[in-house]
Amino acid sequence: MKRQGTPSATLISELAGVSKSTVSRALAGNPSISEATRKRILKIAAEVGYEPNAMASSLVTMKSGVLGFVIASMENPFYQEHIERIARLSAEAGHQLMLFQVSATGDLLDVVPAMARYRLRGAIVIASVNSSDKALEQCHRHGIPVVLINRLANDGHTSSVLCNNEAGARVMARYLIEGGHRRIAVLSGREGSIVNRDRLIGLRAVLAEHGLTEVAELKGEFIFDKAYQVTRDYLKARPDVDAIFAVSDLMACGAMDAARDEGIRVPQDLSIVGFDGIRPASWPAYRLTTVEQPAEEMLKRAIELAARPDTGDVPSAEVVYINGRLKIRASARKPAAS
Amino acid sequence: MKRQGTPSATLISELAGVSKSTVSRALAGNPSISEATRKRILKIAAEVGYEPNAMASSLVTMKSGVLGFVIASMENPFYQEHIERIARLSAEAGHQLMLFQVSATGDLLDVVPAMARYRLRGAIVIASVNSSDKALEQCHRHGIPVVLINRLANDGHTSSVLCNNEAGARVMARYLIEGGHRRIAVLSGREGSIVNRDRLIGLRAVLAEHGLTEVAELKGEFIFDKAYQVTRDYLKARPDVDAIFAVSDLMACGAMDAARDEGIRVPQDLSIVGFDGIRPASWPAYRLTTVEQPAEEMLKRAIELAARPDTGDVPSAEVVYINGRLKIRASARKPAAS
DNA sequence: CTGAAAGCGCTTACAG
DNA sequence: CTGAAAGCGCTTACAG
Numbered sequence: 121m122k123r124q125g126t127p128s129a130t131l132i133s134e135l136a137g138v139s140k141s142t143v144s145r146a147l148a149g150n151p152s153i154s155e156a157t158r159k160r161i162l163k164i165a166a167e168v169g170y171e172p173n174a175m176a177s178s179l180v181t182m183k184s185g186v187l188g189f190v191i192a193s194m195e196n197p198f199y200q201e202h203i204e205r206i207a208r209l210s211a212e213a214g215h216q217l218m219l220f221q222v223s224a225t226g227d228l229l230d231v232v233p234a235m236a237r238y239r240l241r242g243a244i245v246i247a248s249v250n251s252s253d254k255a256l257e258q259c260h261r262h263g264i265p266v267v268l269i270n271r272l273a274n275d276g277h278t279s280s281v282l283c284n285n286e287a288g289a290r291v292m293a294r295y296l297i298e299g300g301h302r303r304i305a306v307l308s309g310r311e312g313s314i315v316n317r318d319r320l321i322g323l324r325a326v327l328a329e330h331g332l333t334e335v336a337e338l339k340g341e342f343i344f345d346k347a348y349q350v351t352r353d354y355l356k357a358r359p360d361v362d363a364i365f366a367v368s369d370l371m372a373c374g375a376m377d378a379a380r381d382e383g384i385r386v387p388q389d390l391s392i393v394g395f396d397g398i399r400p401a402s403w404p405a406y407r408l409t410t411v412e413q414p415a416e417e418m419l420k421r422a423i424e425l426a427a428r429p430d431t432g433d434v435p436s437a438e439v440v441y442i443n444g445r446l447k448i449r450a451s452a453r454k455p456a457a458s
Numbered sequence: 459m460k461r462q463g464t465p466s467a468t469l470i471s472e473l474a475g476v477s478k479s480t481v482s483r484a485l486a487g488n489p490s491i492s493e494a495t496r497k498r499i500l501k502i503a504a505e506v507g508y509e510p511n512a513m514a515s516s517l518v519t520m521k522s523g524v525l526g527f528v529i530a531s532m533e534n535p536f537y538q539e540h541i542e543r544i545a546r547l548s549a550e551a552g553h554q555l556m557l558f559q560v561s562a563t564g565d566l567l568d569v570v571p572a573m574a575r576y577r578l579r580g581a582i583v584i585a586s587v588n589s590s591d592k593a594l595e596q597c598h599r600h601g602i603p604v605v606l607i608n609r610l611a612n613d614g615h616t617s618s619v620l621c622n623n624e625a626g627a628r629v630m631a632r633y634l635i636e637g638g639h640r641r642i643a644v645l646s647g648r649e650g651s652i653v654n655r656d657r658l659i660g661l662r663a664v665l666a667e668h669g670l671t672e673v674a675e676l677k678g679e680f681i682f683d684k685a686y687q688v689t690r691d692y693l694k695a696r697p698d699v700d701a702i703f704a705v706s707d708l709m710a711c712g713a714m715d716a717a718r719d720e721g722i723r724v725p726q727d728l729s730i731v732g733f734d735g736i737r738p739a740s741w742p743a744y745r746l747t748t749v750e751q752p753a754e755e756m757l758k759r760a761i762e763l764a765a766r767p768d769t770g771d772v773p774s775a776e777v778v779y780i781n782g783r784l785k786i787r788a789s790a791r792k793p794a795a796s
Numbered sequence: 797c798t799g800a801a802a803g804c805g806c807t808t809a810c811a812g
Numbered sequence: 813c814t815g816a817a818a819g820c821g822c823t824t825a826c827a828g
Binding site: 140178181 | 804805806807808
């Protein structure tokens with residue numbers, strides 16, 4: 121009368137007339153079990169709908185199949201768009217994904233206790249969540265490898281996967297120059313963000329090679345409305361500007377809307393480019409020329425690093441950069457065909 | 459030499475010189491523990507960074523604090539945008555969220571085994587994942603209450619939370635009529651979708667009250683590109699149409715882009731409205747008049763239903779409808795001020 | 797107010 | 813090829 125709820129290995133073993141050790145082995149595909157018994161056990165398990173309790177397994181094996189994915193309340197749709205992708209990739213790699221959300225003003229530290237309670241195999245943290253050294257150190261103490269997306273840590277044990285933001289910005293800057301643009305303004309993101317920093321560095325390096333500097337820095341803070349407003353204010357005075365290099369697609373879209381509302385044609389009067397590869401950037405309203413982050417590869421690598429088998433000896437942190445890809449659409453004047 | 463890894467209750471008990479029962483009680487806030495011992499235990503626990511193993515707890519308490527969130531690879535950004543919201547709401551309700559992703563051509567059935575292995579407390583399934591009767595029945599057998607978002611099941615145990623799509627469509631239709639629109643085309647979604655069905659029903663009911671029917675049905679299948687193309691083809695012939703009622707914001711944005719590319723001004727020449735409340739709909743490129751789904755309330759209710767305490771006796775399925783809200787922006791001609 | 801014991805559902809040496 | 817036993821880290825009656 122005990123087993124009224126979910127079937128357990130014990131139930132199957134009774135039904136099959138074997139020990140629960142055998143049931144466990146049969147379901148795990150242990151080759152030491154005879155074909156006949158395995159078949160019988162599998163059949164019975166299927167009939168009663170038995171699935172081994174993952175919590176119990178992980179308790180005894182001392183390893184978890186659960187990866188944490190830490191997100192922040194974010195304005196940038198880039199990560200939102202890839203949530204399915206990371207869920208799919210984790211599943212393919214044999215892991216489950218558990219979501220942790222930290223508020224815009226919070227810190228990774230807020231969710232470390234929960235992460236620890238679930239004894240995560242590893243965790244992936246997106247750039248927009250504040251990750252204090254203390255939080256990172258606690259993760260390490262809890263034995264949870266963490267990998268940061270588009271962000272760097274300087275402790276010895278936190279890995280990072282980044283789009284090669286500087287290189288991508290260089291490619292874009294060169295494209296702009298080849299297109300004949302000389303007076304380039306930059307629409308920048310939040311200070312202190314490594315994404316913002318590296319993309320600016322890339323742009324400025326190329327400008328410098330050509331004896332140029334940006335004609336203006338508009339501070340969009342990675343926020344759509346802010347980007348719209350600051351761009352609109354800037355354009356109102358009809359400045360002598362060729363192109364706006366936005367540090368993110370979201371801001372580029374805001375800038376394009378500002379131009380439209382000012383009656384400025386893109387790209388005839390002004391080129392606008394972005395970085396990221398968000399969906400709306402491809403819509404006819406924008407047709408944004410941009411550098412696409414290699415999301416699939418980045419996430420795949422992040423999962424590998426987060427789930428890296430625990431080889432006793434300290435696996436030193438890895439930092440991997442993956443190149444983005446220039447996506448030419450219609451928001452920037454193109455180089456003359458050669 | 460055993461406890462080298464993550465601290466356990468046993469470690470704390472040794473450090474504090476008490477039994478692990480006491481440790482467990484102290485951390486659970488059991489009032490039978492004296493202030494002094496509790497303080498001491500809490501202090502030690504904090505020092506070594508002890509967090510009780512959630513897997514072990516759920517094993518003995520036989521209850522899980524984990525909710526499943528089942529998503530599909532989807533074109534519609536509506537749910538993507540609310541992933542943070544549901545993560546936050548779950549956390550506030552004391553649950554963790556585990557993500558399950560089923561492919562566009564797959565079925566909920568694909569992830570039921572995984573859901574079962576983790577002995578989920580409950581699961582929330584968004585409209586775009588195919589949920590066969592068989593999948594739903596298996597969830598029931600596994601004791602996992604499932605709640606469907608914007609979709610209905612006809613078995614007796616699956617709950618649903620829906621935006622009141624029909625009522626919302628009625629409100630919008632009336633608004634259009636009051637604005638003087640008489641020749642209204644509809645840009646519809648996928649057949650068989652209850653969202654599509656109910657929104658069409660609402661629209662048509664109001665049209666009928668005014669002796670009208672739609673002047674055309676454009677099939678957008680809930681896909682941006684499709685909506686753009688079908689609308690553009692339709693508008694090319696300069697049909698005599700007042701307004702396009704799009705069954706989703708995403709399609710409305712596609713339709714607006716089509717109008718723009720055809721040189722048709724919105725709303726001067728043509729009104730276009732949507733339904734959902736996605737972010738880009740609020741951007742200056744669109745300024746879309748729409749009906750916003752009450753996502754916060756819907757998700758909150760869904761979480762409550764999915765986490766409903768298991769009261770032995772079968773909790774019959776609940777179906778809750780929540781009204782959307784008309785959001786007036788600039789994509790539709792407004793009724794004359796009265 | 798606290799502890800010893802049993803048990804949740806598994807896996808894995810250790811025997812045979 | 814299979815089983816009995818121990819144990820993963822907890823919680824919870826049951827005693828005291």
